[in-house]
Structures are given as C-alpha cells and as structure tokens.
Amino acid sequence: MTVRSRGALAITIAALLFLYVPLVVVVLFSFHNTGSLSLPFTGFSLRWYRFVLSDPGFRSALENSLFVAAWTSAVTLVLGTLASFGLARTRSRLRGPLALLFFLPITLPGLFIGLAMLVFFVRTTLNLSLTTVIIAHCVYVFPYFLLIAIAALERLDPALEEAAADLGANGWLRFWRVTMPQIWPLLAGATCLAFALSFDEFVITFFVIGPDGTLPLYIWSQLRRTVDPSINVVSTLLMTVTLVLWLAAFLFALRAARRRAASGDELVAEVVPL
C-alpha cells in the first residue's frame, strides 16, 4: 500500500464490529436453551426453532411473504425489462420525464409512499389485502430493478446486434440470441434483489396490509407482545432468506462482469450497486 491509512483501517474494523455484533447476538440467542435474552449464554438448543416452526401464525406469515414477493418480482421483471429496453433505446424527448417518473419512488421516504397508497386504496375502495401489498411493493421495487437493467443494457456493445442484423437476424432473433444471452444474468440478479426487497419490506407494508400479515408484520406484532428468543428465530430466518437472495444476485452480477473480463477494480465498481 503506497498511501498510508492505518487510522482508516482501525475505524473500518470498528465499523464492521458495530454492524455485525448486534446481528450476531440476535442469531446467537435464537439458539438459546432458555427464554433469557441476556448474558450469560447458558447453552445451545433448537427448542425456539421447533416452537416457531409449529406456530400456524408464523407459517401463514411465511406463505404470505413468499406469495407477495413472488408476484412482486414477477411483475417487476416483466414491466421493468420492457421499460428498460424502452428507455435505453430511445432518443425521444420523453426520456427525461419518464426516467424521473420511474425513479421518483426511490427518492421519497417510505412513510410518505405508504400513506399516499393507503389514502388511494381507501378512496378507490380497494380492500386492503395482499393484493394492495403487491401493488405497493411493485412501485417501491421497480426503480431498483430498472437501475440495474438500464445499466446492463447501456454496457452492451451495439456492434454485436448490428452484426446480427447484417447477417439477416430479425428483431426477435436478435433479442433472444444476441441481447438476452448478454443481459440475463443481471436481469436474474435484479429479480432476486426485487424478491429480497419485497420479502423484507415493512415501512410501506404497514399501511397497506389487510388482515393477513407478512413476516416483518409478524415480527412487529410479536415485538409488541412478548420478548423471547422466538423473535430471534423469525429474525434469523428472515435475514437468511434475504441474504441468500442477495448472494444469488451478487453471483449473477459477478458472472456478468467476468464475461466482459473487466479488471478487478471495474469488477468491484460494477458489482457494488447491487
């Protein structure tokens, strides 16, 4: 290292401890053999996992979360892919205003989006249900998906498609045989990300959910009632699912970046936005 940065290293280690110690503590106590959530840690047991997994409330929350996240990511994949092609390949004057519209949800606090959605659903007498949650999640997740999809499209080498066109490939053939093989890893990664964002969403969901709860809502209601390691179990499971999805997204992005054989630094810069 040519630039000295020992102080920065110390702060980096401190920041990592600050970020990870509380999360590790939550996971650790999910395996506690008593109902206590403070030290000393008296031993490992899976009793709280058995307790949570046999709770019908938890199971229905898990099913609801999977249902919402699956629909959200599917709808986002279709609408987002179409919109990214539309935006990336146009010189229309509408490009700017459309991009503004699509990316606006990222800039607004969740509280605001949640409340606006609530008022809208009440006004249009759409009953609050998992459907309204899916709609709200799609609005929330859409810009993140679009960000990745547009970045993927803008990095494509136009010469490849031109070559295919010169060789007589029509629009569909070019799309499936030239464009898709290049961008699908990033689209798949972005879809995983959409799933993870939806699976974990609470701030907006809180306002637009009806009688059926999702996993974060389940944690919320538990937090108001009891405090025992069963919350740690649900927390651990929730974080595992989002982490695995994020890992999948990360690997997809890495694969896409490796294909272009970018240098180490470019690789980092490309993978990080995920």
Added chain:
Amino acid sequence: MLLTLPATAAMAVFFVAPIAIFVVYSFLTAQLYDVSRPFTFDAYAAALDSPLNRTLARNSIEIGLLSAVCSVALALPVAYWLRYATGRWRMVVLFLITASMFASYLVRIYAWRTMLGEHGVVNSALQSLGLIDHPLGFLIFNRFAVTVALVHIFLPYAVLVLFAGFQPIRPGLLEAAQDLGAGSYMRFRRVILPLVAAPALSAFLFVFVLSASDYVTPQFVGGSSGVMLGVQVQANFTTVGNYPLGAATSLLMLAAFVALYLAMRIGLRLARLDRVRFS
C-alpha cells in the same frame, strides 16, 4: 418507446394518482377517518400551530442531523480504506458491508433493543465484568438509542455512496500529495475533501431524510424523549383518524427535505465544489 407504456400506465395509476389524492386530502376538512369539503388550509395551519408537532419536529431534526453526521463521519474513513487499501481483505470488507445492508430493518431495531435494554447484552456484560453494579438506564428509550439504531441501519448505504464517490479519485493523486510532503490531515483537507464534498453531502442528505422521517425506530427504542414527527403522522392515520392533518404534516416534512436539498445544491455551487474534475 412503446415498451415503456405498461410501466408508465402502472406508475400513473398506482403512484402519481395516490400522491395527487394525498395532496388533495391535505386541503380537505377532517372528519373522523374521512374527509369532506370545503377546501381549506386548516390542516396546514393546525400542523404548523400544534406545539406537539413543533416539539416532535425539533426531535426529528436533531436526531436526523445526529444520525447523518455520525453516519457520514464513520463512513468516510471506511470508504477511504475500501478505495485505497490493497489486498484481498478489501473485497471481503466490501462484501461484508454490502451484505449487512440486507439485514432486515426491523431486525436491526430489535437487535438494538436486546443490546441496550435494562437486562440487555451490554448491561449484563458490564455487570458480569464487575464494571457496574446496577444496569445503566440511559442506554435505551431515549434519543441515544434511536440514533444508534438509525446509524446502524443507514451506515452501509453511506459507505457505498462515498465509496462510489471515491472511485474517480485515483491513488496517484494521493501519492503525489504524499510525495510533496502532505501529511494525512493535509491530504484529507486539501485533496480528498474538495473531491468528495458532493458525494458526502448526498450521503448526508440520504441518511438525514430517511432518519428524520422514520416512524418505527422511535416506537421501539425511543421512549418519550426519542419520539419523532413520523410517529405522530402515522398516528393521525391509524389511531387518531385525522387524515388531512397527517397529510399536511407529512407534506410539510417533504417540503423541508426538498428545501434542504436545494440549499445544499446552492451551497456546493457557491463553494465551487459541484463541478470538480479529476483529470
């Protein structure tokens, strides 16, 4: 261009329309869990007049500023290290920071409740070490706890924004400064700071807006001194049933955020830091 049509239609119906209706609601007269005409500015007047709102707004601003300052101050050296350190640890740390972003928002708040509570991990650890006799009461149910939890939630974002901000600043620039005799403070003050002022301010604004508008963290770790405006806005919709007041209050919050953003843009331009080039 036609391909954007489905998404445009969906966003118009499910995003633009809700916001338009929300704005209209803020000008209507409140009924219990409902609204009626005539159009008035009553809700705005009430939102600005309420002493409770003022106290909560002050709390939100103070907690938001504190979290934003702490997040950026902590994120700066981390992003610096991530950008200029060499070796494989760099990728590992980058990976860990990004992965921690995906630890659930609610779980983080819960984690700090278990850490800081009266019988929490920090207190029980200090007690078993014999450092304290009685649990420290000042750790939770106040602004301190809210700030700690918010910094925990937003620090990874701040690090990544700053890391991206550092990307264009090649190590050569810092080496040159070092060769010319600049110590680490001088390198930071004269080379890095002018170049990362813009990304640092956007990280600051990001953390401030999301912290100041948070309504969940204060309810779990905030106690009475850590209540924020978002909690009151939420209550207007869920338990009080005064939609116009809640809508007006949150739109005023949003207006304040936009004003802050514009002020920062103008500040950067006046300081001539908005168009710094690297080559």
